[in-house]
Amino acid sequence: MRITLVIxxxxxxxxxxxxxxxxxxxxxxxxxxxxxLNGDAFDVAFMQALxxxxxxxxxxxxxxxxxxxxxxxxxxxQTLVERNNEHIRKMLTWLQQAGAGPAERRAGVATxxxxxxxxxxxxxxxxxxxxxxxxxxxxxxALARLAAEKGRRPELREFAKDVARVEGQxxxxxxxxxxxxx
Numbered sequence: 001m002r003i004t005l006v007i008x009x010x011x012x013x014x015x016x017x018x019x020x021x022x023x024x025x026x027x028x029x030x031x032x033x034x035x036x037l038n039g040d041a042f043d044v045a046f047m048q049a050l051x052x053x054x055x056x057x058x059x060x061x062x063x064x065x066x067x068x069x070x071x072x073x074x075x076x077x078q079t080l081v082e083r084n085n086e087h088i089r090k091m092l093t094w095l096q097q098a099g100a101g102p103a104e105r106r107a108g109v110a111t112x113x114x115x116x117x118x119x120x121x122x123x124x125x126x127x128x129x130x131x132x133x134x135x136x137x138x139x140x141x142a143l144a145r146l147a148a149e150k151g152r153r154p155e156l157r158e159f160a161k162d163v164a165r166v167e168g169q170x171x172x173x174x175x176x177x178x179x180x181x182x
Contacts, residue, residue, distance in 0.1 A: 007115035031142050039152045040098060046147045047091040050163075054084040055106035056113065057136050062131045063117045070181065073126065080170070088165065094156065107176065123182070130178045135171070137171040 030049050037045050061075055061077040061084075066075055088107075110118070113132055120128055140163065147160035 007125055007126075009116045027143055030139075031146055034143070034146055035150075038150065042150050043152050043156050044095065044098055044100045044148075046143065046151065047161075048100070050105040050143055051088055051091055051102045051145075052106045053136070053140055053143070053164075054088050055109070056111055057133070057140070058084050058088075059106065059109065059111065059114045060117060060129065060133060060136065062127060063114055064133070067117075067125045068129065069122050069126060070177070073130075073177065076170070076173075085165070090159065094153070109165060131176050134171045134174040134178075136168045137174070141168045143173065174180050 033047055034042060057079050061080050065074055065077040065081075068077070073124065092102065113136075113163035117125060117129055117132070142166070144160040148157050149165060151157040151160055
């Protein structure tokens with residue numbers, strides 16, 4: 001009887017904690033801000049939000065490539081950098097076509113995350129980098145999922161669907177590596 005009560009209590013606690021936890025969209029102020037936009041204003045704001053995030057992702061990956069140990073991670077970083085740089089070029093072109101520009105660029109900028117990673121080497125770097133990068137990708141996925149639904153331009157919606165799919169898979173892969181290696 002006690003075991004049944006304890007199990008019931010644990011299930012209720014888990015359900016209440018899960019339902020009380022904010023979704024990524026609700027927890028991210030950028031996603032919340034973009035959710036209130038529509039049409040061309042949404043498309044431009046989405047790209048203006050994603051470009052600096054992708055810039056920072058590239059800077060983090062380049063730093064980790066210099067100091068990480070696992071060859072799988074090094075190869076993935078190279079692929080990520082190339083992919084995100086292509087995304088940035090595409091979005092800059094779309095912004096220019098829309099008569100807009102990026103709101104912010106972080107290319108070559110040593111953000112707090114990049115500075116932290118630059119101070120680490122080997123396993124210590126990977127233990128800090130992998131969850132940090134997975135979290136960064138999760139934020140990008142949340143933005144991309146919103147754009148896949150709300151984007152005005154069909155090519156932007158397709159781009160966003162692809163970003164959400166690929167970076168969601170990458171985030172899960174990184175978490176798997178973290179468990180496997182550490």
